[in-house]
Amino acid sequence: MSLNLDKIEIEFPCPNCGFSNKASLQQIRLGEIVICSGCHNNIKLVDEDASTQRAIERIKESFKDLKRTIEKINRR
Ligand SMILES: [Zn+2]
Secondary structure: OOOOOOHEEEEEEOOOOOOOOEHHHHHOOOOOOOEEOOOOOOEEEEOOOHHHHHHHHHHHHHHHHHHHHHHHHHHH
């Protein structure tokens, strides 16, 4: 089971105008700059306290659990 978490997109509000923008987890992880679709301001994506990285780790863990469950079921 391969899982590309970098492709997951999240919505976040522009700090300037509040417009809801989308960014991929990869963009956030890399701290890229996105342009707001509402006001065309540059928004620096900052992964504060590495929360995105922690969220990714949590998602990976839950997928591992899922895989274990699938394996257990298959053995019966
Ligand atoms: Zn904006």
